Amino acid sequence: MADNNTGTTPASGNGKGTTSAARNRGASRRSGRASGASEAAMKKQIAELKREVSRLNRMLADQAEETAHGWYQSAADRASDLYSGAADRASDLYSGATGRASRAARQLRSNAQSVSETVQHNPGTFSTAVALGGVIGVLVGLALARSSQPEPDWFHRWHR
Template identity: 45%
Template sequence: MVDTPKADDVQEAMKKQIAELRREMNKINKALAARAEEVSEEASGWVSSASDSASRAAQQLRNRAQTVSEAVQENPGTVSSALVLGGVLGFVLGMLAGQASNSHDRRWY
């Protein structure tokens, strides 16, 4: 006669396996929660650092813009003269570039 496991023995073995699987899942869940917390803290540090850097950069831009604005308010004639001079130079350079390209082929029309 062959010994066959009883239904109770099989059921008991299944319960033990299920309990072991639950313990393993709990360990995995705890490990994942700890890792998620570490990653969250790390990301928070990166965001804080980036925020501080952006804030400093914005402050520097505001300071420079204010400096330029003050210079323009104190010397409006100088700024106007520089803009007009820049426009005239741009126009002259454009005319010279146009003449240089047209001198090679006068019959383009």
């Protein structure tokens, strides 16, 4: 006799009488549940990874801030040291220059006082020395002017 159940042919000899369509529906439900579970697990892992990345970003930002603050503090300290060193050096130079200027002023005052005393004691000698120096200066000036420049053209115009 012929089998009237066309949709219930045994598949692969398992003897349970299930059709391949029913089997596919059951497998698809199981795989749907499995894929939903694996999708939920992946979403959970992604969320954990996002939390880990944000935690790492915060940690890196904190370290960068500490490093930048350290660099800034170091640069500020070096600038302060350089400035104070320069200020000390300038102060030393000023003190040294002031001291030298003070010593030079004392020396000039002393020399001026001794010249003044000499002039007061010997007025004739001083006036003779000044006059002699003036005459010698004029003669040296004339000699240098005459030897260094040729006669000007206007001089020849009048003597032709």
